[in-house]
Amino acid sequence: MTLLAFDWAFTVEKAILIAVIISISLVVAMYATYAERKVAGFIQDRRGPNRAGPFGLLQPLADGLKLFFKEEVIPTHSNKFLFILGPSLAMFTAMMTSAVIPWGGKVELGGRMVDLQVADINIGILYIFGVVSLGVYGMMIGGWASNNKFSLMAALRGASQAISYELAMGLSLIALLMLTGSLSLRTITDQQIQGNWWNIVYQPLGFLLFFICSLAECNRAPFDLPEAESELNMGYHQEYSSMKLGFFLFAEYINMFISCTVIATLFLGGYDMPFVDESQLSGVTALLVGLLALFGKTFLLIFIFMWVRWTLPRFRYDQLMNLGWKGLIPLALLNMVITGAVVLFTMK
Amino acid sequence: MGITQLLFWLLTTLTLGSALMVIFSKNPVYSILWLIITFFAISGHYVLLNAQFLAIVNIIVYAGAIMVLFLFVVMLMNLNMPSSPLKNKWLMFAGVISGGSLLLVLVAALKDTEAMRNGILMQTGDIGLIHNLGKVLFKDYILPFEISSVLFLSAMIGAVVIGKKA
Amino acid sequence: MESLTQRAKPVDRRPMNWLEKIYLWEIFKGMSITLKHFFKKKVTIQYPEQTRPFSPVFRGLHILNRDEEGRERCTACGLCAVACPAEAITMEAAERLPGEEDLYREEKYAARYEINMLRCIFCGLCEEACPKDAIYLSETFAPANYSRKSFIYAKDDLLIPDPVTNPEEYAKAKGLIDKKKNLKS
Known part of the structure; x- marks a missing residue:
């Protein structure tokens, strides 16, 4: 029975961790929709949703319930299997990214070293890029299977946007990787905790580029062309209704949460609480402080995402492509060259 | 049978099965989706060989980028055109012969490779890890590596020139 | 061209400088x-x-006024209906019978008095036309409803509460009328 010869406790631990992370991302995404509407309201001198429950806190539940009770429409002549596969893929890829994020340090719980990271693979960042590049499929398959020209156009628009900005995103990260010398997110975080400064100090331009590219990757304004409701006839989810539409929208909010966590981990020290020396705290306290720090940073970034959305108007498509190819990629290359030179001269 | 071997057989079946489905699918979009699954299965093999970098790069480059372009093209094609069956019997015959000879060449070439003789080392060896791979690429194979990048650059410039002309 | 107000701002059409670019x-x-x-x-x-x-001059739903003893002031003279530009007011007159003196002030009264709130444009001309101080426009507006029929307000919907039986409501409604009167005088 060699089949059963693996560490069961390990498996159970990871399974629990995965379940917890997924439910946390779902809840965060749910309340991100609420926060989005609140932020939108506040920026426009309104109050945002405040009727469902105290301060409107039950609004996301009401929205979800509404989506569940909507009629499911599958257009005639659409490809039924692919039509359902589209949103499922979107959701699946959104969930998958969280596997390599270190949510906290290692902690001793019940005689076991529990690692708050599902998988510490030595190519962590590349894994994220891989999953992000797969995120295009949900969009494309959904758009094509709808059997609607406008959906297809939007899917093409979205896919080419995602591919274009992935390049700039990767290039902006290479400079950071030159400094850290590792692709593992755990190592990068540890370096920031032990070093004096977070990576944003060494890589301000890289941070900015990465931030802009993640806005584009998450289809957030000002780059939300794949789902421009008013001027571009909505987006790839035009034909979707009910919870399938909900999946697309929800996947986007999960993506936003995860990409904010990734930015926090890469550039803002991950679970490093500023001005606190984690090594002096006891295991569980350090863990809680770390979680607090990581989530604080993430929520701040989510707020900035929303703030940007309700401030900037949408780019035109040619402007978007110009910015991506002629603006961000040369800047990322410049950043790379400068970082390379500095690394070369300082690390004799 | 260990878990690794079980995974190996599973992945192999998946790879071959989905590769066959690429050919047998009537709908080109399905073909591409099967091809993507094939790439995933191959990436799984890389992981079994402890070559995580190759696995993920395979996914990023092939499944994530090239297949998206394939999908672009197929989705913009008019799929409603009735596909004409191969009329020319001789063409079919020629196809079978050329395919068969390609298979023959491949088998002959792979028969005597090192891996075939020694057997593949599962989960051992760390040549596929990013550190070692980088060292090998930038020390032992620096010239071919740079030449291939120049090739890519020229291809890119060529594409831009053609695009500007149109 | 001379601007109509002093608030117009000229558009800045200078080319963008580097920082703006x-x-x-x-x-x-x-x-x-x-x-x-x-x-x-x-x-x-x-x-x-x-x-x-x-605003105190707001013109909302109509009110049919009563006098201090709770008698309806309207005599069904029809001046409001004539004044109405939207032809929203319909009425039917009837003669007061003996024993009804505590209900109606004059010998003639409106047996039926209907205002179609969908036609009404709330111009207030009926209020101006009324010689008997009988109709006023209040500060409420018609609530939404599902049927057109429900927007035809009959006498029951329009009459001010009786000061004898329901003095509180009457005072409330009356206060609005008084406010309006003061404003006009």
Whole structure:
């Protein structure tokens, strides 16, 4: 029975961790929709949703319930299997990214070293890029299977946007990787905790580029062309209704949460609480402080995402492509060259 | 049978099965989706060989980028055109012969490779890890590596020139 | 061309300088503006709980007035119906019978008095035309409803509460009328 010869406790631990992370991302995404509407309201001198429950806190539940009770429409002549596969893929890829994020340090719980990271693979960042590049499929398959020209156009628009900005995103990260010398997110975080400064100090331009590219990757304004409701006839989810539409929208909010966590981990020290020396705290306290720090940073970034959305108007498509190819990629290359030179001269 | 071997057989079946489905699918979009699954299965093999970098790069480059372009093209094609069956019997015959000879060449070439003789080392060896791979690429194979990048650059410039002309 | 008001701002059409061309600084400026609005006082009026104060000259739903003893003032002279530009008012007159003196002030009264609130344009001409102080426009507006029929308001819907049986409601409604009267005089 060699089949059963693996560490069961390990498996159970990871399974629990995965379940917890997924439910946390779902809840965060749910309340991100609420926060989005609140932020939108506040920026426009309104109050945002405040009727469902105290301060409107039950609004996301009401929205979800509404989506569940909507009629499911599958257009005639659409490809039924692919039509359902589209949103499922979107959701699946959104969930998958969280596997390599270190949510906290290692902690001793019940005689076991529990690692708050599902998988510490030595190519962590590349894994994220891989999953992000797969995120295009949900969009494309959904758009094509709808059997609607406008959906297809939007899917093409979205896919080419995602591919274009992935390049700039990767290039902006290479400079950071030159400094850290590792692709593992755990190592990068540890370096920031032990070093004096977070990576944003060494890589301000890289941070900015990465931030802009993640806005584009998450289809957030000002780059939300794949789902421009008013001027571009909505987006790839035009034909979707009910919870399938909900999946697309929800996947986007999960993506936003995860990409904010990734930015926090890469550039803002991950679970490093500023001005606190984690090594002096006891295991569980350090863990809680770390979680607090990581989530604080993430929520701040989510707020900035929303703030940007309700401030900037949408780019035109040619402007978007110009910015991506002629603006961000040369800047990322410049950043790379400068970082390379500095690394070369300082690390004799 | 260990878990690794079980995974190996599973992945192999998946790879071959989905590769066959690429050919047998009537709908080109399905073909591409099967091809993507094939790439995933191959990436799984890389992981079994402890070559995580190759696995993920395979996914990023092939499944994530090239297949998206394939999908672009197929989705913009008019799929409603009735596909004409191969009329020319001789063409079919020629196809079978050329395919068969390609298979023959491949088998002959792979028969005597090192891996075939020694057997593949599962989960051992760390040549596929990013550190070692980088060292090998930038020390032992620096010239071919740079030449291939120049090739890519020229291809890119060529594409831009053609695009500007149109 | 001379501007009509002094508020017109000329559009700045200078070419963008370098700082404006890279957009980033301008984006930060814009974001600081939106952040300022984030902390501003909200202008929303929470409708069912709070209501916007009406102006005293607001013209809302009609009220048929009574005198101090609770008798209807309307004599069904029809002047309001004639004055109405939207032809929203319909009435039928009837003669007061003996024993009804505590119901109607004059010998003639309106047996049926209907205003179609869908036709009414709330111009207030009926109020101006009435010689008997019988009709006033109040500060409420017609609530939404599902049927057209329900927007035809009959006498029961229009009459002010009786000062004898329901003095509180009457005083409330009356207060509005008095306010209006003071404003006119």
